[in-house]
Amino acid sequence: MLTLLKQESFLLLALLAAAVAYALEHWLLHSGQRVALVGGLVLIGFIVCASMRVAHHAELLAEKVGDPYGTMILTLSAVLVEVVILAIMMSNEASPTLVRDTIYSAVMLDINGILGLAALMGGIKHGEQSYNDDSARTYSVMILTAMGVSMVVPEFIPKADWKLYSAFTIGAMVVLYTLFLRMQVGPHSYFFSYSYPEKRRPKAQAEEAPAMALGTSVAILVAGVVLIGALAEVMSQTLDLGLEGSGAPPVMTAILVAAISAAPEILTALRAALANRMQSVVNIALGASLSTVILTVPVMEAMALYTGQPFQMAMTPVQTVMVLITLVVSAINLNDGETNAIEGMTHFVLFATFIMLSLLGV
Numbered sequence: 001m002l003t004l005l006k007q008e009s010f011l012l013l014a015l016l017a018a019a020v021a022y023a024l025e026h027w028l029l030h031s032g033q034r035v036a037l038v039g040g041l042v043l044i045g046f047i048v049c050a051s052m053r054v055a056h057h058a059e060l061l062a063e064k065v066g067d068p069y070g071t072m073i074l075t076l077s078a079v080l081v082e083v084v085i086l087a088i089m090m091s092n093e094a095s096p097t098l099v100r101d102t103i104y105s106a107v108m109l110d111i112n113g114i115l116g117l118a119a120l121m122g123g124i125k126h127g128e129q130s131y132n133d134d135s136a137r138t139y140s141v142m143i144l145t146a147m148g149v150s151m152v153v154p155e156f157i158p159k160a161d162w163k164l165y166s167a168f169t170i171g172a173m174v175v176l177y178t179l180f181l182r183m184q185v186g187p188h189s190y191f192f193s194y195s196y197p198e199k200r201r202p203k204a205q206a207e208e209a210p211a212m213a214l215g216t217s218v219a220i221l222v223a224g225v226v227l228i229g230a231l232a233e234v235m236s237q238t239l240d241l242g243l244e245g246s247g248a249p250p251v252m253t254a255i256l257v258a259a260i261s262a263a264p265e266i267l268t269a270l271r272a273a274l275a276n277r278m279q280s281v282v283n284i285a286l287g288a289s290l291s292t293v294i295l296t297v298p299v300m301e302a303m304a305l306y307t308g309q310p311f312q313m314a315m316t317p318v319q320t321v322m323v324l325i326t327l328v329v330s331a332i333n334l335n336d337g338e339t340n341a342i343e344g345m346t347h348f349v350l351f352a353t354f355i356m357l358s359l360l361g362v
Contacts, residue, residue, distance in 0.1 A: 008220065014050040014227055017043065021234040028238050037242025043235035044256065047228055048263050051081050054224035055264025057217040077221065079291045082106065082261035083299050084229045089236040089257070090303065090311075097312045099300045100151060101254030104319050106292040107143070108354040109255075109262050111326055114269045115285035116347025122273030122281070123341030129278035134191040136334035139286035142180060144327050146173065146293040147315075150301075155314035162310045170298040170305075177294045194279035249361040262288065278339055286330075318362050326350055 021028070021043060028039040058077035086102060095101075122129050150169050157165045184192055239253065265284050272280035297313070304310050315323065329350065333343040 008053060010049040011053045011220070011224055011227065014046045014231065017046040018227060018230045018234075021231065025234050025237075028234070029241060033242050033244065033246075036238040037246075040235050040239035040242050043231050043238065044260065047085075047231045047235065047260055050224050050228050050231065051078075051260060052264050052267075054081060054221055054228070055268065057221040057224070058264075059268065060217045061221070076291060076295075077225075078261045078265055078288055079295050080225055081228055082257065082292065083296055084225060085232045085236075085257050085260065086296065086300060087303060088229060088232045089253075090300070095250055095253070096310075097250065098254055098257075099296070099311045100313050100315060100319075101251045102257045103147075103151065103292055103296055104315060104323070105251065105255045105258035105354075105358075106262065107147070107289045107323065108326065108351060109258050110265070110285045110289040110292070111330055112347045112351035112354060114262065114266055114288075115281060115330075116344050116349075116351055117266075118269045118273035118281045118285070119278070119339040119344030120341050120348055121270065121344070122276065122278060123339060123344050125274060126276045128338040128340050129273070129276055130194065130338050131279040131282050132191060132194045133335060133337040135279070136282055136286065136330070138180075138183075138191055139282070139290055140327060140331050140334065142176065143286065143290050143293060146176060146290065146297070147323060149173075150293065150297045151313055151315045152320060153314075159310075163305060166301045166305055166310070170301050173294050173298040180290070180294070192279075192283055249358055251358045251361075255358060282334065318357060322350070322354060322357070 021039070024039075028036055054077055058073050061073050082102070086099060089098060119129070149172055154162075154165065154169075183189075239256075243253065265288055269281045269284045272278070272284070300311060301313075326347075329346055333339065333346065
């Protein structure tokens with residue numbers, strides 16, 4: 001038990017932070033914008049700590065079940081964190097564009113940030129890195145379809161018909177994901193795996209500590225998500241107050257939410273790239289993008305239908321252009337089963353462009 005508590009010190013700190021935050025919530029919200037902003041940023045740090053432990057236990061589960069199930073668990077855990085934070089922030093009357101901007105930011109961060117940086121660093125170290133190009137093509141066409149249906153077409157839907165189209169979008173995303181899931185874990189599972197030569201592990205690594213029980217990992221993962229939700233409840237209010245009237249671009253909050261959920265994936269992807277396992281990077285980056293769109297959209301659309309308050313889901317012209325450029329570059333780069341540093345740099349430049357446009361408020 002003592003060993004387990006030491007391993008979960010980050011979660012314990014996050015739990016302590018949640019208790020303190022709820023006790024001091026009134027003071028944080030009535031002591032000025034500066035105090036509220038500092039409090040919100042500190043809580044974001046604890047949320048990241050908790051999400052790192054959630055991702056760690058998702059990785060443990062992933063190792064037990066192997067690919068493609070493993071990558072699916074990793075991406076779903078990240079999306080679950082994102083959905084929990086978004087749902088809580090939207091319940092506190094956040095910006096009607098927060099869901100759209102968060103999904104857009106997550107796609108930019110996953111494809112251009114994570115994939116770009118991983119391919120750049122892996123390419124510098126290993127040269128060309130191989131993976132199964134079937135996975136990249138499948139992910140790309142599904143991301144394009146899901147974003148087109150849920151975030152481009154809504155621009156042309158009359159406001160009077162938003163409920164009908166929201167219900168259609170929910171159904172379309174559910175059907176898409178159901179079919180994709182059946183393909184990913186069924187007859188086409190080989191699309192998402194690649195056979196690498198096994199390396200002999202040093203003797204010191206062979207004598208590892210006993211593996212954590214499956215049930216314990218699941219329980220801690222669930223507890224971590226609940227804890228993140230509790231922290232997000234206070235964080236959303238303090239952050240909104242702290243940024244009010246500051247002149248910060250509205251999309252910055254969305255970028256923060258996307259970065260919180262993607263933080264563990266970044267570390268996992270970079271480790272995989274440096275270990276010359278690009279298939280894991282492709283699965284994580286593109287899989288997370290697809291899961292973000294195809295799972296977040298129906299949950300949030302259902303929430304809009306329940307509350308009777310629609311969200312602004314149609315992307316702006318700039319966002320639409322950035323997504324199209326990203327997916328075209330991705331389709332070209334990921335079409336030959338190998339990545340290199342040049343391809344990684346093209347995505348990373350697009351990520352830098354996304355950050356610059358966000359800072360400019362475009």
